[in-house]
Amino acid sequence: MSNSLALPITLTAGNFDSYLNVVGQTNKLNAEEERELAIRFRDHQDLEAAKQLVMANLRFVAHVARGYNGYGLPMNDIVQEGNIGLMKAVKRFNPDLGIRLVSFAVHWIRAEIHEYVIKNWRIVKIATTKSQRKLFFNLRKSKKNLGWLSKNEAEAIAQNLNVDLKTVYEMETRLDGKDMAFDLPEADSSEEAYSAPISYLEQHNTDPALLLENADWAGHKEMLLSNALQGLDERSQDIVASRWLTEKKLTLHELAERYNVSAERIRQLEKNAMKKLKGAVSILA
Missing domain, CATH: 1.20.120.1810 (Four Helix Bundle (Hemerythrin (Met), subunit A))
Incomplete structure (x- = not known):
């Protein structure tokens, strides 16, 4: 209509x-x-x-x-x-x-x-629930002639509007907050410039060049690890895969039964294999 x-x-x-x-x-x-x-x-x-x-x-x-x-x-x-x-x-x-x-x-x-x-x-939504919306308008009217609410005043508002006392205090804090530009205009002093959120909310790990470099380096390490794993004997490969690369990891005793050796021997073989793998990955670190 x-x-x-x-x-x-x-x-x-x-x-x-x-x-x-x-x-x-x-x-x-x-x-x-x-x-x-x-x-x-x-x-x-x-x-x-x-x-x-x-x-x-x-x-x-x-x-x-x-x-x-x-x-x-x-x-x-x-x-x-x-x-x-x-x-x-x-x-x-x-x-x-x-x-x-x-x-x-x-x-x-x-x-x-x-x-x-x-x-x-506000840039950020200040009230989302029904009780917050009710408080937004009523609390703003109540605070026109008041500073920060006393405990008795806050309790009276909570009772009159049938909301939690905690919600009253949360909304009071939101009402007294101020929006700030993310990047302030050219400031007269370095101190004013530093107060802009951009100066302390900068996310340094979003540099595209750095992200690409890290991804390339991670891929290189994966290649080194894969090559090192293929360089192990079949039993060592199976032990490492069974202990670290499967969703249901086997215990030392289960692998000892598989290869008819002691659990201590399996532990030694695992330790030696992991040492070789770590050495291969860290060679260029």
Whole structure:
């Protein structure tokens, strides 16, 4: 339905005031008019009726959106998300419930705005669970006139919102955190430059030349090991393979029974074979 309803003016940052003027001039609907339009849309899928319901309530969306002005996000985007919530509400509205559309739609409007704010307020998503989302908005309001929460304040918030005390403290820490650019602009001092995450989060093992060199060297060692293993006698090869190169490793006693010798003899043969293999691999180390 949202694709079929066009707003009377494009909602962009440059003409936001003009948009507010236009929606402020739209005619309000009384309860009977609203119910009639809602029935037309529900029973006959009358998109023109749905459009009139949306248009008549755009000013209410703008009113709700103003409450989210303190998050540092573009107000036109917040209003646009609220409009999406309004259109979803119109689609689900039941005129037989005996309530006005705005009373029903406020939940959908706030839900869409909340989703947008949480996704865009920080680079890293700050709230993922239902309890964290509830805390994000309520705790931010509670902290406007407070510094760090005292134990009693945190316990009161946890009880009022029915969340764990630990979740309150975690969200408080997240709210007080700040995003930082990975690579800061040219700094005036070396100390400022060092504070940029790029200076201490650099991953030195991702150099393509170094990775290629290491891979080539590992392949060379594997070749040396394979050649050294083939240079052993058949019994020594079998002992090494049975003890180190199979998923189900055999014990010294099991190999002693196989070759009809003592377990100590198997241990000596294994030790000598491993010594030869290590020598072959480490010759160029």
